[in-house]
Amino acid sequence: MAPLLSRTLDPLLGIFTGVFAYYLYENNPRIALPEDQRLGALVQWKLDRWRQERERKLTAGEPDVDLNAIRAAVEKE
Template sequence: MPPVLLHRYVDPLLGVFTGVFAYYLHETHPRTAPPPGQRLTELLEWKRDEMQRKRRERLAALEQQ
């Protein structure tokens, strides 16, 4: 059995929490913050909008046939 620090299920949760918290601090700290328009949430919104636009174009092309 591999060694564990706290508990079998707590260690992975602690690791995920630490990673998410570190990324949050990286994005909000004035020295390391990405330029406007390059934050993860903005990039995800852009990607979602692109996928929706392409889907609408595909559906419109299918309806014209």
């Protein structure tokens, strides 16, 4: 199947159409999405959750490892 406009313009047109359609979906007065279900709020929630998980892993992680001691042990063998 031949490209509609060109090989580079077709993907850009598709991305623009998708973003514009989602913008219209979020701002449609008939749907009236609650503020906590809009994309910005959902992305912020996901980032906060990711940061909390990362902090939990960093604080509960392994103690600092001395790489020089490991290197010396490997070289000794």
